[in-house]
Amino acid sequence: MFRYLIRRLLWAVVLFVAVTMVTYMIFFVIPANPARLACGQRATEECVRNAEARLGLDRPIPVQYAKFLQRLVIDRSLGQSFTNRQDINKTILDAAPVTASLVIGGAILWMLVALPIGILSALRPRSLLDRAATVFVLFGISLPVVWIGLVLQYVVGYRLAWTPNAGYCDFIDPAEFATCGGPVDWAYHLILPWITFALLFCAIYVRMIRANVMDTLGEDYVRTARAKGAPEPQVMRSHVLRNALLPVVTMLGMDIGIALGGAIFTEAIFGLPGLGRLAVQSLNTFDLPMIQGTVVFATLCIIVFNIVVDVAYAFIDPRIRLD
Amino acid sequence: MATLLEVEDLRTYFTTDDGIVKAVDGVSFTLKEGKTLGIVGESGSGKSVTCLTIMGLNSKKSATSKGRALFRGEDLLQASNQRLREIRGNDIAMIFQDPMTSLNPVHRIGDQIVEGILLHRDVSKKEARRRAIDALKEVGIPRADRRADDYPHQFSGGMRQRVMIAMALVNEPSLLIADEPTTALDVTTQAQILELMHSLQRDYGTAIVMITHDLGVVAEIADDVVVMYAARIAERAPVGKLFEEPLHPYTWGLLGSLPRLEADIDRLVQIPGTPPSLLSPPRGCRFNPRCPYVFDRCKEEMPELVASPRDSEHLQSCFLDDVTKQREAERTLASFATEVP
Ligand SMILES: Nc1ncnc2c1ncn2[C@@H]1O[C@H](COP(=O)(O)OP(=O)(O)OP(=O)(O)O)[C@@H](O)[C@H]1O
Ligand SMILES: [Mg+2]
Numbered sequence: 001m002f003r004y005l006i007r008r009l010l011w012a013v014v015l016f017v018a019v020t021m022v023t024y025m026i027f028f029v030i031p032a033n034p035a036r037l038a039c040g041q042r043a044t045e046e047c048v049r050n051a052e053a054r055l056g057l058d059r060p061i062p063v064q065y066a067k068f069l070q071r072l073v074i075d076r077s078l079g080q081s082f083t084n085r086q087d088i089n090k091t092i093l094d095a096a097p098v099t100a101s102l103v104i105g106g107a108i109l110w111m112l113v114a115l116p117i118g119i120l121s122a123l124r125p126r127s128l129l130d131r132a133a134t135v136f137v138l139f140g141i142s143l144p145v146v147w148i149g150l151v152l153q154y155v156v157g158y159r160l161a162w163t164p165n166a167g168y169c170d171f172i173d174p175a176e177f178a179t180c181g182g183p184v185d186w187a188y189h190l191i192l193p194w195i196t197f198a199l200l201f202c203a204i205y206v207r208m209i210r211a212n213v214m215d216t217l218g219e220d221y222v223r224t225a226r227a228k229g230a231p232e233p234q235v236m237r238s239h240v241l242r243n244a245l246l247p248v249v250t251m252l253g254m255d256i257g258i259a260l261g262g263a264i265f266t267e268a269i270f271g272l273p274g275l276g277r278l279a280v281q282s283l284n285t286f287d288l289p290m291i292q293g294t295v296v297f298a299t300l301c302i303i304v305f306n307i308v309v310d311v312a313y314a315f316i317d318p319r320i321r322l323d
Numbered sequence: 324m325a326t327l328l329e330v331e332d333l334r335t336y337f338t339t340d341d342g343i344v345k346a347v348d349g350v351s352f353t354l355k356e357g358k359t360l361g362i363v364g365e366s367g368s369g370k371s372v373t374c375l376t377i378m379g380l381n382s383k384k385s386a387t388s389k390g391r392a393l394f395r396g397e398d399l400l401q402a403s404n405q406r407l408r409e410i411r412g413n414d415i416a417m418i419f420q421d422p423m424t425s426l427n428p429v430h431r432i433g434d435q436i437v438e439g440i441l442l443h444r445d446v447s448k449k450e451a452r453r454r455a456i457d458a459l460k461e462v463g464i465p466r467a468d469r470r471a472d473d474y475p476h477q478f479s480g481g482m483r484q485r486v487m488i489a490m491a492l493v494n495e496p497s498l499l500i501a502d503e504p505t506t507a508l509d510v511t512t513q514a515q516i517l518e519l520m521h522s523l524q525r526d527y528g529t530a531i532v533m534i535t536h537d538l539g540v541v542a543e544i545a546d547d548v549v550v551m552y553a554a555r556i557a558e559r560a561p562v563g564k565l566f567e568e569p570l571h572p573y574t575w576g577l578l579g580s581l582p583r584l585e586a587d588i589d590r591l592v593q594i595p596g597t598p599p600s601l602l603s604p605p606r607g608c609r610f611n612p613r614c615p616y617v618f619d620r621c622k623e624e625m626p627e628l629v630a631s632p633r634d635s636e637h638l639q640s641c642f643l644d645d646v647t648k649q650r651e652a653e654r655t656l657a658s659f660a661t662e663v664p
Contacts, residue, residue, distance in 0.1 A: 220424040226380055228439040228490070229412035238438070242429050318474040319428055 008310060012303045019299045020072070023292050024065050037286050038082045078293035083285050088293040091278065096297070098168055098274035102263055105190055106197035107256055114202050118209025119241070122217065133206055140203025145262060149196040149269035157192055164189050166271035197266045201255060209248060216244040246317050253309025257302040324355040327498060327530050328377070333390035335369075335376045344601045346372040348554040349390075351628070352547070356497065357528040361545030361562070363538055363577065365598050369554040370534045371420075374500045376400075378417055379407045394498070413443040416491035420503040422483035426475040433459075433471030436490045443494050458489040462519060481512035485519065492523055499524075500532045505540065517544060538577055542566060550574050553599050553609040556628050560637040568652045570631055570639040572614050575655040608642070616643055616651070 035051040052058055059067075071077055078088040121130035157165035169185040180189070216222065217240055225239045264276035271277070275294050282290035314320040335347040347369045354360045362370050375381050377392045377399060392399040394415065399407065411417075419425045427435060436455035440446065446454070452471070459467035462485040475483060484504060491499055501520065505513040521544055524531055533545060541548050541562065548565045550558040550573065558571040569575055576594035596613040599605050605612055611621040626640040633645075641648070 220419060220421060221427040223380060224419065224425045224487075224490075225427070225438075227378060227411055227417040229408045229410070229442050230438065231408060238430070239427050243427070246429070317429065318431075319476050 008307055023295045079289040081290050082287045092293055092297050095275045095278045098272050099263055102193055106194045109194050110198035110202040114205035118206045119213055122210045122213035137203040137207050140199045145265045152192050163191050168272045193266050193270045212244040216240045250313055326353055327356045328354040329393040331391040335372050335386055335388045337385050342602045345554055350556055352549050354530055357530050358546045359531040359544050361541035361548045362534045363541055364551035367598055368551040371502050412439050413494050414496050415498045416496040417500040418487045418491050418504050421507050422480050422487055428475055431472050432486050436493055439490055458493040462489040481508055484516055498530045502534045554601055558639040564637050570648050571641050572616050573610050578655055
C-alpha cells in the first residue's frame with residue numbers, strides 16, 4: 001500500500017512539472033509581449049522596460065521557468081493579475097467553490113439518473129424503458145452542451161420562469177451586499193447549470209452502465225450464485241452490481257477531469273463566476289498569469305482527484321495489487 | 324437403492340434471432356441415490372443445457388422446456404422459483420467447467436462458501452465460517468483457516484476447482500451435477516480432482532451427474548453412461564456394457580477417438596465431419612451425414628431410443644441390424660485393444 005502510494009505520488013509530481021512547463025510556454029506562444037500586456041493599454045516605454053525586468057523576461061527561458069516554479073512551490077503564489085493587480089491565489093480560491101458546486105453537483109446528478117436507468121434497462125433489454133433510454137442517450141450524446149444550456153435557459157428560466165436565468169449564490173455565508181445566499185438559493189440557481197452540465201455524461205453513463213451490467217449478468221460466477229440458491233435481489237446486489245460498477249468508479253474518476261473542461265461552457269452560459277469563466281475572461285484580456293494560474297490549479301485538482309480515485313479503487317477491487 | 328433423479332423426454336428450445344435452437348430434444352435417463360451417471364458427447368451436443376434445465380438455470384426469456392425432471396418424485400420443471408431456490412445448493416449442487424471464472428473475483432472465497440451455507444442453514448455467521456473452513460480442509464486446501472480470507476485470483480485453477488467443490492458439497496446435497504469439472508485443468512490436476520470427487524462421494528453418498536467429453540473419465544467413475552449426439556441420446560447403458568459392447572456408430576467413433584499411447588496421429592480423429600446445426604438438424608437420424616454405415620432408412624426416419632434385443636438395460640438409437648452391430652462393436656474393441664500396450 002505504502003509503496004503504491006509513493007509511486008503514485010512521484011508520478012503525480014512528474015505530471016505536474018510537465019503541465020506547468022507546457023502552461024509556461026503560452027507566455028511565448030501567444031503573439032504578444034507580456035511586459036506590454038502587464039502595463040495595460042497605455043503602456044509607456046519605461047513601464048514596459050520596468051515590467052520586463054520585474055517579470056524577468058530579459059533572462060533565459062529556463063531561468064524564468066525555474067523562478068516561476070520556485071515561486072509556485074516555495075511561496076505557493078501564482079502571482080498577480082495583469083489586468084487588475086489582484087492576487088491570483090485569492091481570485092482562484094473565490095472562483096473554485098462555484099466550479100466545485102457545478103462539477104460535483106452535476107456528477108451526483110448524472111450518477112443518480114444514470115444508475116437506475118442503466119441498471120433497469122440492462123435487466124429488461126428491449127423493454128419500453130430500454131428503448132426510451134436509448135433515445136435519451138442518442139439525444140444526450142448528439143446535442144451540443146451550449147445548445148442545451150441556451151434552450152433550457154430560454155424555456156425554463158425565461159419563458160416558464162421556473163428557475164433563475166443566471167447567477168450564483170453562495171452556499172454558506174454570502175457576502176454582505178449579496179442579494180441571495182444559503183443552500184436553497186444555491187441549489188435553485190444551479191438547477192439549470194447542473195442539468196446542462198450533466199446531460200452528456202448522463203447519456204454516456206447510461207450506456208456504459210447498461211453494457212457493464214449486461215456483460216456481468218452473463219458471467220459464470222453469477223450462474224454460480226444462482227446455483228447456490230441465492231434469490232435474485234441478492235444475486236444482483238452482491239454479485240452483479242458489485243462487479244459491474246467497479247469500472248464505472250474508475251471512469252468517473254477520469255471523467256470528472258474531462259468534465260472540468262466542459263464546465264467552461266456551462267459557466268459562460270449561466271454567468272457563473274467559476275474557474276471556467278475566469279479562464280475565458282483572462283484569455284480575452286490576455287491576462288497571462290491568470291490563465292496560467294487557472295490551468296495550474298485545475299491540473300492540481302485533477303491530479304489529486306485521480307490519486308484519491310486510484311486508491312479508492314484499489315480498496316474496492318481486491319485484484320489490484322498494491323505493491 | 325431408490326431412484327433420485329428421473330428425467331423423461333426433456334426438451335429445451337431457445338428462441339434466437341436466427342430461429343429456434345433445439346438444444347435438448349428428447350432426453351431421458353434415471354439416476355439412483357449415490358450412483359454416478361456420465362454424460363458424454365461432443366461440444367454442442369446439449370450436455371450443459373440438459374443440466375441447466377434440471378436446475379432451472381436457463382434464461383427464462385429465451386428458453387422453453389418440456390418433459391419432466393423428477394427429483395425424488397417432484398417435477399423440477401413445474402416447481403416454483405421459491406422451491407427451486409430451496410433445492411439449489413441444498414439438495415442439488417452444481418460445479419462448472421471453468422474454475423477461473425466461476426468464482427466471484429471480488430469476494431473472499433470463505434465468504435462465498437458462507438453465503439451458500441447461510442442461504443440454506445439457520446446458523447450463526449461464526450458457525451457458517453467454521454463449516455466453510457472445514458469444507459475447505461476436506462477438499463485439501465492447505466492452511467484453510469487462513470486461505471479462506473483470500474480472493475479467487477490468489478488460487479491456481481486446480482485449487483479454485485477444489486473451492487468450487489467445497490462450496491457445492493458444504494450443505495451435503497444428495498445430487499452433484501459436475502459440468503466438465505476437469506476440462507480446464509492439466510492432466511495431473513484432473514486426476515486429483517476426480518479422485519477427490521470420488522472419495523467425497525464414497526463418504527457422503529452423493530449421487531453425481533458427470534458431464535464430460537472424455538470417455539476415459541467416464542470409464543473411471545461412472546456407473547451408467549449417456550452418450551449424447553446433437554441434442555438426443557445415441558446410446559445409454561451401464562458403463563461395463565457400453566465398453567464391452569458399444570452399439571451405436573457414434574459411440575464407436577468416440578471410442579476410436581480416445582487418445583491412446585502409440586496411436587498414430589491420423590487415426591486419432593475417427594469421426595469425419597462436424598456435429599450438425601441444432602437450428603436445422605438433418606432429416607432422419609442426426610448422425611447420418613457422418614455415419615459410415617448409413618443407408619436409406621437413416622435419412623428418412625428418426626430412430627427412437629430402444630432396448631437392445633439381448634439386454635433391456637442397454638438402449639440405443641440406430642437402425643443397423645443387430646448382427647452388424649455386434650460384429651462392428653467387436654471390431655472396434657479389437658482395434659482398440661491392440662493399440663493399448
Ligand atoms: N442461451 C442459449 N441461447 C441459444 N442457444 C444456446 C444457449 N445455450 C446453449 N445454446 C446452444 O445449445 C447447444 C447445446 O449447448 P450446450 O452448452 O448444452 O453444449 P455442450 O454439450 O455442453 O457442449 P460443451 O462440451 O461445449 O460444453 C449449442 O448448440 C448451443 O449453441
Ligand atoms: Mg457444456
